[in-house]
Amino acid sequence: MPPPRRPASDGDTPPPADRPFSLAPGEAFTWHSESDAPAPTRLSPVDDRLGADAALKRLRRGEYLLYTGDFHNAKQLLGAITRRLGHSEKARSPLEAFRAERRARHLEHETLSRIVVALDSSYRLGLARAPDVALACRQVWGEPEAPATVVPLKQLLGMLGAAEWRRKGLAVPGLTGLLHPHYGVYLPTRTDYVELLLSLPHVKGKRVFDVGTGTGVLSFLLLQRGAESVVATDCDARAVACARENAERLGLARRFQALEADLFPEGKADLVISNPPWIPEPPKNRVDRAVFDEDSLFLRRFLEGLPSHLAPGGEGLLILSNLAVLLGLRPQGWLEEQLTRCVLTVKWTRSTPARHSKAKDRSDPLHAARSREVTTLYCLVPVPGGA
Structure with a gap:
């Protein structure tokens, strides 16, 4: 039998045996x-x-x-x-x-x-x-x-x-088979951004780069829809191991490669996709890096390097929430300015309102912003004749 414990509220008397x-x-x-x-x-x-x-x-x-x-x-x-x-x-x-x-x-x-x-x-x-x-x-x-x-x-x-979670696996909309996430790797329980990818046209036969892959879920969706191959990168070794294991489980390892890298792999691809951290604030710990991107450094570098990693006729796919704008962490029009600076233009967009639980929780301190959050899939291409 475990020793009895006093109620948590009876906590003003220090235990006599506790000596540092x-x-x-x-x-x-x-x-x-x-x-x-x-x-x-x-x-x-x-x-x-x-x-x-x-x-x-x-x-x-x-x-x-x-x-x-x-x-x-x-x-x-x-x-x-x-x-x-x-x-x-x-x-x-x-x-x-x-x-x-x-x-x-x-x-x-x-x-x-x-x-x-x-x-x-x-x-x-x-x-x-x-x-x-x-x-x-x-x-x-x-x-x-x-x-x-x-x-x-x-x-x-x-x-x-x-x-x-890793033992049981996680069902993801549109994915055939279960995803088995690892500790410390962003868990795709918010599926709004995943579902945006299901409407993507012209995937079959494409060579893909997935920058900041996490569990690899976006790569696997594209491979199951007919992409020829995916080279995925992540700066966190745990994410790379997670993506590799899931590719094996899903029978996709032959067409999938995961690398520990700062940003892009070498070479060019027909599709370059990224779901970057969407809050431009410093991360407080290792797990935070999937959500927080100080001074939007990851996003800015992704946009800067995108044109040189696209094959002729290639497209960049950027998934981004507007929560940072709603919170006042980025000014309205910031993304458009960055695209102009990087000589990129928007070919088309698809958007979806947030459907996660916090968007509906009126007791949440950030409900006013989260209830208006929209996630957008941007198709980006180099400006014709751009420098």
């Missing part, structure tokens, strides 16, 4: 953090006697709390602290609401990431009622490198959820 300790000299452990935070130099062991109020006070002081109690109680503690971190900033504009939301999410991530757990040399989590986490850990990190591994509990929970 330093790792013994020579005692090695591996530290994993998606935000590249440095390894903690001191851990404070805590157990089921610690309530949310006391925990939050200690986390705000910068302590790293090493949870040693019951797994389900640890999850309840995370939830109770999250509720206490709710923010009440009043925003007068969509941009202010966005900034406040990001500050709140960053604070939540920083705070909760200081509740950590330790895994042994086989990635066994030694908490009462803990699930087997070894497979999820090996999928993300490979084999253990030290006798112990320390990881934020919230991150480990995310890895367990991702492992379940």
Whole structure:
């Protein structure tokens, strides 16, 4: 039986046995953090006697709390602290609401990431009622490198959820077969942009580049519709591994190649497609890079390099949401200015309103913008006679 735990609200009395300790000299452990935070130099062991109020006070002081109690109680503690971190900033504009939301999410991530757990040399989590986490850990990190591994509990929970998605697979509209996403790779649960691709004419026999491929879902849709071949790139090794595995599962590996690259592969293609990060803000961690693109650097470089990677008569396909414009992060007309600068013109467009859950959630701080979000598929070609 796991030890009893007091309700999360009874958290003002610190547990008497919790004394900070330093790792013994020579005692090695591996530290994993998606935000590249440095390894903690001191851990404070805590157990089921610690309530949310006391925990939050200690986390705000910068302590790293090493949870040693019951797994389900640890999850309840995370939830109770999250509720206490709710923010009440009043925003007068969509941009202010966005900034406040990001500050709140960053604070939540920083705070909760200081509740950590330790895994042994086989990635066994030694908490009462803990699930087997070894497979999820090996999928993300490979084999253990030290006798112990320390990881934020919230991150480990995310890895367990991702492992379940990877096991079960995800149905994607228009895709024959299931997609099996990996941890840390953008999950295409928002299918608006995927469905735009289903109406794409003249795919058969085309050579395709997929820039920033993620899971590879756009490549696979085009291959199943008759594209001759796809060379896909991504700057994240996890995305490349994910795309390769899914190509094998779907029987498309012979016509599909995934490369770890900064942007374009070498050569030219008939179709060059990209669904770039759509929010021009700095990413806070590795996972953020699928959504956040500081100063629109990825998008600007994609547009700049597109003409030189198109075969004669080739087309660029850009999938882009207007949420950044609605939030005030980009001025109206920004994309048109970039296309002019890069000597590109729009051949045609197809658009769809957002249908994801946040677009319908009136309690969401960004509902005013998200409810008006539109995602557009732009077909881009070089300006005839352009420089």
